[in-house]
Amino acid sequence: MATPRASSGRGRSPGEGAGGGWRSFIGLTVPALCWEFLRRNPDYRADFALASGEARSVDRRWGLSAAADPSLSADEGRVVWRADVAPGLVVPMERASFGSARVSPLTRARPVAGADGNHIRLPSGLQVQLRDSAAPNAPLVVVLAYDQDFRLRVRAIDALRRADLTDEPPRSRLSLPQRERLARALCALDGALNARSYRDIAVELFGDADAGADFKTSSVRDVTIRLVRRGRALMMGGYLKLLRGGF
Numbered sequence: 184m185a186t187p188r189a190s191s192g193r194g195r196s197p198g199e200g201a202g203g204g205w206r207s208f209i210g211l212t213v214p215a216l217c218w219e220f221l222r223r224n225p226d227y228r229a230d231f232a233l234a235s236g237e238a239r240s241v242d243r244r245w246g247l248s249a250a251a252d253p254s255l256s257a258d259e260g261r262v263v264w265r266a267d268v269a270p271g272l273v274v275p276m277e278r279a280s281f282g283s284a285r286v287s288p289l290t291r292a293r294p295v296a297g298a299d300g301n302h303i304r305l306p307s308g309l310q311v312q313l314r315d316s317a318a319p320n321a322p323l324v325v326v327l328a329y330d331q332d333f334r335l336r337v338r339a340i341d342a343l344r345r346a347d348l349t350d351e352p353p354r355s356r357l358s359l360p361q362r363e364r365l366a367r368a369l370c371a372l373d374g375a376l377n378a379r380s381y382r383d384i385a386v387e388l389f390g391d392a393d394a395g396a397d398f399k400t401s402s403v404r405d406v407t408i409r410l411v412r413r414g415r416a417l418m419m420g421g422y423l424k425l426l427r428g429g430f
Contacts, residue, residue, distance in 0.1 A: 205370035205388060209362050212352045213430050214264065214272055214308040215257040217422040219369055221245060222253035223376060224418050240298065246423050248297030263295045263302040264426060266312045271335035271429020273302075274343050275312045279322035288346050289319035307352035308430075309342050339429055353430045364410075365417075371407060372414025381407050
């Protein structure tokens with residue numbers, strides 16, 4: 184049976200189609216794109232199906248802090264990633280022994296219980312990891328490890344500061360051409376998972392004019408094949424490298 188097509192991650196389940204082609208994926212944040220690739224992974228879908236109970240858990244290899252339903256978008260499923268796999272996205276915090284609590288976006292969100300602590304997921308997809316007894320309505324201190332990911336951690340903290348002012352996601356670290364390639368790879372993956380021909384996938388990605396009678400010998404066919412391969416590689420774990428850098 185063909186794998187159902189996934190949506191753009193904005194309120195549609197995988198069976199409903201992209202509703203706008205590959206361009207509908209361009210506006211997704213990096214963590215949302217990573218989830219779109221993961222939720223198409225048949226092994227993850229099988230792993231989630233085997234998990235049971237309220238405290239569902241899935242294999243650590245997926246990078247998730249808590250199991251998330253692959254039929255839901257990142258926002259609907261309240262997808263949270265582990266701090267160790269997404270240092271550019273997750274801000275670890277502990278209860279402070281000084282200072283006072285402050286009104287912030289953290290106090291307006293419901294925590295998600297994960298394997299590495301509770302997580303607050305902000306509308307932008309940014310996460311705050313609450314360690315031990317830390318609570319969003321208590322004084323908090325940021326835990327900033329000085330390691331090889333220090334710059335990524337600083338970027339995530341800056342995104343948290345900006346979240347005090349707006350719910351808009353931080354400006355993407357990826358260029359528009361990079362986001363377009365990822366969006367096309369995701370759309371190409373959908374076509375491959377639904378057993379569509381390279382020609383049909385090329386038509387959706389590039390239009391009829393570039394998938395004519397000489398398609399078998401055209402450069403568009405080669406590009407389409409590469410996009411399908413790229414999409415599969417991202418689905419099978421490549422999204423973790425993309426996720427590491429955060430937004």
